[in-house]
Amino acid sequence: MTGSGPKKLYGGGMMNRRAVVTGASTGIGEATVRALRAQRWDVVGVARRAERLEALAEETGSAALACDLTDADAVEAMLAELARTGPVHALVQVAGGARGTDSVEGGSVEDWQWMYDANVLSTQRLVAGILPLLREAAAQSGHADMVFVTSTAAQIGYPGGGGYNAAKAAESMLVKVLRQELNGEPIRVVEIAPGMVHTEEFTLNRLGGDRVAAEAVYAGVEEPLLAQDVADVIAFALDAPRRVNLDLVTMRPVAQSAQHMLARGPLQVRTDVD
Numbered sequence: 001m002t003g004s005g006p007k008k009l010y011g012g013g014m015m016n017r018r019a020v021v022t023g024a025s026t027g028i029g030e031a032t033v034r035a036l037r038a039q040r041w042d043v044v045g046v047a048r049r050a051e052r053l054e055a056l057a058e059e060t061g062s063a064a065l066a067c068d069l070t071d072a073d074a075v076e077a078m079l080a081e082l083a084r085t086g087p088v089h090a091l092v093q094v095a096g097g098a099r100g101t102d103s104v105e106g107g108s109v110e111d112w113q114w115m116y117d118a119n120v121l122s123t124q125r126l127v128a129g130i131l132p133l134l135r136e137a138a139a140q141s142g143h144a145d146m147v148f149v150t151s152t153a154a155q156i157g158y159p160g161g162g163g164y165n166a167a168k169a170a171e172s173m174l175v176k177v178l179r180q181e182l183n184g185e186p187i188r189v190v191e192i193a194p195g196m197v198h199t200e201e202f203t204l205n206r207l208g209g210d211r212v213a214a215e216a217v218y219a220g221v222e223e224p225l226l227a228q229d230v231a232d233v234i235a236f237a238l239d240a241p242r243r244v245n246l247d248l249v250t251m252r253p254v255a256q257s258a259q260h261m262l263a264r265g266p267l268q269v270r271t272d273v274d
């Protein structure tokens, strides 16, 4: 996918637009920082691990703001720093994750609480805090954007997915409501729902650090999505003409026809079809 070429106009001068990307220390968020920098965005990467954000900043020219998005005071301080350092034209909310694969009956309340905090309450807190900045930027430059990475787990439940299904479905519903509440304002609200993406940490964290079990999840799957694939779609959504709102993009690996249908082994053309 291609960028939109020349720098964009805002505030009366030719300058880059600025995006805040959460979850920027690894995986999809990190890839999104790279994709947006390649498309001439100014980018502020947000996550808890400052050293990883700083290394990325060094490499790509992004900025880094370490913040625990489940901590209201930390988010307030981060928003104040954003307000101090310039306009915010886009929020890309990637931070989140899964813990555990227990049944509903056997689920850990702590894991469910963590997933609700990380995926839903953090998103609400961030949206509420950043909207004034986005409105300010939209008033000056014509529009602003919010992109949320939910999941196909928001769309279809599966055994062992209960806590994550519930959290991602709640996040997805928040996004749908938000788009309607902002109707009439020049602010796009985009939802990207990926299926299986092979990132370094997502499954490892979900499975409590068990590397063997985490690798088994991807075993034999021909080409799971890569973080870069999701980042490219996010960058496309942000640089699409401002009249275009990609409400919901569901994207999966070819080997995953549905949430519960994962082909393992090489993809092969059928030869037994007349």
Ligand SMILES: NC(=O)c1ccc[n+]([C@@H]2O[C@H](COP(=O)([O-])OP(=O)(O)OC[C@H]3O[C@@H](n4cnc5c(N)ncnc54)[C@H](OP(=O)(O)O)[C@@H]3O)[C@@H](O)[C@H]2O)c1
Pocket: 022, 023, 024, 025, 026, 027, 028, 029, 046, 047, 048, 049, 067, 068, 069, 070, 094, 095, 096, 097, 098, 118, 149, 150, 151, 152, 193, 194, 195, 196, 197, 198, 199, 200, 201, 202, 203, 205, 227
């Ligand atoms: N991988 C998949 O198969 C897949 C599929 C569909 C949807 N998704 C969703 O896509 C998003 C990213 O996935 P991923 O695979 O890139 O995940 P990941 O590699 O596990 O990265 C998660 C990111 O979220 C950040 N984060 C977590 N808790 C945070 C907190 N309290 N405050 C600030 N940052 C926090 C982490 O940074 P720190 O640890 O440095 O804070 C990290 O940068 C998640 O929302 C996930 O649910 C993933």
